[in-house]
Amino acid sequence: MWENILLGFATAMTVENLMYCFVGVFLGTFIGVLPGLGSLAAISMLLPMSFYLEPTTALILLAGIYYGGEYGGSIASILLNLPGTPSAAVTCLDGNPMAKQGRAGVALFVTAIASFVGGSVGVVALMGFGPSIAQLGLSFGPADYFALMLLGLVAAVTVGGGSLVKGLIMVVLGLLLGTAGTDVTSGEFRYTFGFLELRDGVSLVAIAMGLFGIAEVVSSVREAGTRKITEKVTMRSMMPTRADMRRTVGPMARGSSIGGFLGALPGAGTVIAAFLAYATEIRVAKDKTRFGKGAVEGVAAPESANNAAAQTAFIPTLTIGIPGSATMSIMLGALMIHGITPGPLLVTDHPTIFWGLIASFWIGNLFLLVLNIPLIGLWVKVLQFPYKYIYPVVIALICIGVFSMRTSVFDVGLVVIFGGLGYLLQRTGYSAAPLILGFVLGPMLEENLRRAMLMARGDAMRMVSDPVTGSILGLSAAMLIWAIYGGVRNVIRSRQVKDIPPGET
Amino acid sequence: MSNTSNTITRRALAAVAMAGLATLNVGAASAQEFPSQPITLVVGFPPGGSTDVVARILAEHMTGTLGQPVVVENRPGAGGTVGIAHVAASDPDGYTLGVSGVGASILVAAMGRDTGYDFDAELDVVGVMGTLGLVIAGRNGLEATTLPELIATAAADPEALSYGSSGVGTPGHLAMEYLLDEAGVEMLHIPYQGNTPLMNDVLGGHVDVALLTTPGAAEQVRAGGIVAYAVSSPERSPLMPEIPTVAEGGFDGYSATLWNLLVTPEGTPDDVQAALSEALNAAQQDATVLEAFASAGLAPTLTSPAEATQFLEDERALWSGVIEQLGIAE
Known part of the structure; x- marks a missing residue:
């Protein structure tokens, strides 16, 4: 074990590998900051480079872009309410209100720390328990996935703060959008309206960038001329207060564990990790009303979760050869170009690749921390830039980013449509975040439920009686009852408050 | 220019x-x-x-x-x-x-x-x-060790086995239906979205049989995670030369590549x-x-x-x- 870790650091610490690691995280952060341009696009573009690099070096570079992108995605979320990546949409919820209160520096600082903590937890999980976590992941069958997705949906309703009914409406809208595409069980097209581009469903990036990015730009246009933030950034204003730090410890621990676990499940991914971590914080918080208004926990939890998930996503990819996401497939593609077929024997057959890569993750996370703390001042200056220059650039970047995902002009059109919808939602007080989660979870929920029912040959009781599936379903039921109970109690309380004569509250 | x-x-x-x-x-x-x-x-x-x-x-x-x-x-x-x-x-x-x-x-x-x-x-x-070629592979713990045994299991009980493919109308789905039709037996088809989730479920033992692409399957077989029964191509695969073709398993003329x-x-x-x-x-x-x-x-x-x-x-x-x-x- 220790020998392996030493071997890993020896591999990762060569001048060449250190350099590519740095280039990777730097490029990743930069691309993550740009709205719409995800790490997937950057990694696809750089994949041909792996022909000319050692496989380990190629992976170090590509992986650096990936987790660097996860970090960078949060920067634009906080500063401009423009999520760089879909998982950073959660960071908008509290990160941007913090920026509006002049605490952008603090939010970015907390993000850097939370990302580092999450990333480190992920690396430790990868080093210490990689293969056993992978085995645990394999034991999760379709019924268990269904139960887990259901739990995610129940949690989603509580995200976005405010009205439970509005949250529910948005989740359902997301679920409905998720039904478009090819039905997995029969192969039939559903809700494609004759557009062949919709056969694989609506693009997640198009929805996320439309609802958040374009909508934000459109609603800001109304005040672009007048709004001016001339915030003076001092080192002091960047540093979180002691109270801030105390508040982030719990969220970081919970966020890292949730993210670390979900990241290791193929298909679950960073988006769900960030949402669940956020929802958990709302659940455990004493004062739920602070969320959505600049609560530092609402930044720390999802940021540690998505960075932990970004690292543990490598567990099934490297230890059993099952890539959990499109990005992970590219990583394996980089190995296949070199004639290395990923599988369970990769760790023993190519120890330098596995351990070298893991060691580089931790070095990369350290680079990110060192790179980004000094840059916070620079990022915050973006806020002082007149919006009339920022927004056209943002729109162009979103279009380029969405186009690059599938080389599809159709998707760019979708962004415009969802931008309009997003603006409408914003004006009417609906949060788009639960919609995104519903959209991500819906197709997986349906696919796994139908697969589970197919395997059980139509016997639903088999699902409930399974210990793992049953207990996760039970947890969802408990959360739902808790939420309803809390809702009813709030209604009663607010009625009581209204009874109090004016002037006494 | x-x-x-x-x-x-x-x-x-x-x-x-x-x-x-x-x-x-x-x-x-x-x-x-x-x-x-x-x-x-x-x-x-x-x-x-x-x-x-x-x-x-x-x-x-x-x-x-x-x-x-x-x-x-x-x-x-x-x-x-x-x-x-x-x-x-x-x-x-x-x-x-x-x-x-x-x-x-x-x-x-x-x-x-x-x-x-x-x-x-x-x-x-x-x-x-x-x-x-495609590999017809089974989860660990299935009693059958050869293709004829697998077919015999399905013949004895049409509800005994399920097989996964990477989607409806994909070569894996059709190659397996073709084989089952030739053999005159039934298995429950479970479609997946691509090779990856299918591999996950056969490794985890959630689906009994799967049609997988050769290099990935060969690695999993080598590690002992799954059992290979046959390859669908007319010739044996150089990656797993010990595994017979479907044709050798008693289905003369069968070929799916x-x-x-x-x-x-x-x-x-x-x-x-x-x-x-x-x-x-x-x-x-x-x-x-x-x-x-x-x-x-x-x-x-x-x-x-x-x-x-x-x-x-x-x-x-x-x-x-x-x-x-x-x-x-x-």
Whole structure:
């Protein structure tokens, strides 16, 4: 074990590998900051480079872009309410209100720390328990996935703060959008309206960038001329207060564990990790009303979760050869170009690749921390830039980013449509975040439920009686009852408050 | 610069056509002029997938032969048909090529679904980019150790076994239904979205049997995570030579292989097609490429454009026959 870790650091610490690691995280952060341009696009573009690099070096570079992108995605979320990546949409919820209160520096600082903590937890999980976590992941069958997705949906309703009914409406809208595409069980097209581009469903990036990015730009246009933030950034204003730090410890621990676990499940991914971590914080918080208004926990939890998930996503990819996401497939593609077929024997057959890569993750996370703390001042200056220059650039970047995902002009059109919808939602007080989660979870929920029912040959009781599936379903039921109970109690309380004569509250 | 020479090529060709002269000289001359600008190779699957990797390995070598960069462009979607639809709608000048698999070339259309193009009318086949067999594998703990035993289990109880494929109407689904039909037995079909979740579920023991692509399956078999029963190709796979073919397992004449075709839009000049075909075949004879092919379980396949077109015809007859026999088209 220790020998392996030493071997890993020896591999990762060569001048060449250190350099590519740095280039990777730097490029990743930069691309993550740009709205719409995800790490997937950057990694696809750089994949041909792996022909000319050692496989380990190629992976170090590509992986650096990936987790660097996860970090960078949060920067634009906080500063401009423009999520760089879909998982950073959660960071908008509290990160941007913090920026509006002049605490952008603090939010970015907390993000850097939370990302580092999450990333480190992920690396430790990868080093210490990689293969056993992978085995645990394999034991999760379709019924268990269904139960887990259901739990995610129940949690989603509580995200976005405010009205439970509005949250529910948005989740359902997301679920409905998720039904478009090819039905997995029969192969039939559903809700494609004759557009062949919709056969694989609506693009997640198009929805996320439309609802958040374009909508934000459109609603800001109304005040672009007048709004001016001339915030003076001092080192002091960047540093979180002691109270801030105390508040982030719990969220970081919970966020890292949730993210670390979900990241290791193929298909679950960073988006769900960030949402669940956020929802958990709302659940455990004493004062739920602070969320959505600049609560530092609402930044720390999802940021540690998505960075932990970004690292543990490598567990099934490297230890059993099952890539959990499109990005992970590219990583394996980089190995296949070199004639290395990923599988369970990769760790023993190519120890330098596995351990070298893991060691580089931790070095990369350290680079990110060192790179980004000094840059916070620079990022915050973006806020002082007149919006009339920022927004056209943002729109162009979103279009380029969405186009690059599938080389599809159709998707760019979708962004415009969802931008309009997003603006409408914003004006009417609906949060788009639960919609995104519903959209991500819906197709997986349906696919796994139908697969589970197919395997059980139509016997639903088999699902409930399974210990793992049953207990996760039970947890969802408990959360739902808790939420309803809390809702009813709030209604009663607010009625009581209204009874109090004016002037006494 | 590149535009000028392009126009000259077209004019030269037009002149040849009008004069009704199919002289070798002119053909050779314009073949030397092609390519004068970078070539786009459209892959209908996302980067990093097995089709993408094959395309990149070949594109890398063809770049050297043709003297112009052959750039892979991923236009993923709908079983590869989105990418091929784009190629079909491009100019037939040899600068937009496509990698067309079994699904985009035959199956999607044969299943009665809209692809957005008419393959024969809108595309020319330049060559075959290697062939690959599927592995019929089972989860650990199944009693059957050979294909006949597996079939016997299914024959004894039609509800005993389930099998997973990477989707409805994919080669794996059809190859298995074809086999089950020949054997006269039943298994429950569980469709997945691609090879990855399918691999996950057979490793985890959630589905009994799965049709998997060779290199990934060979690695899992080597590690003891799954059991291989047979390969669907007519010859044994060099990656797992100890595993018999389905034909050897008692189903004489059974053959189901995956392949990719190099296609261009219909009407691409013959000399351009010849230049591309030459470059493709040269790549499939290169030592480095062959090594990469071997580790990917691919058999190199050298064909002229005419032979490749015939190859497609034969394969179409086979797969359409299976679809018809099974009665699963819409």
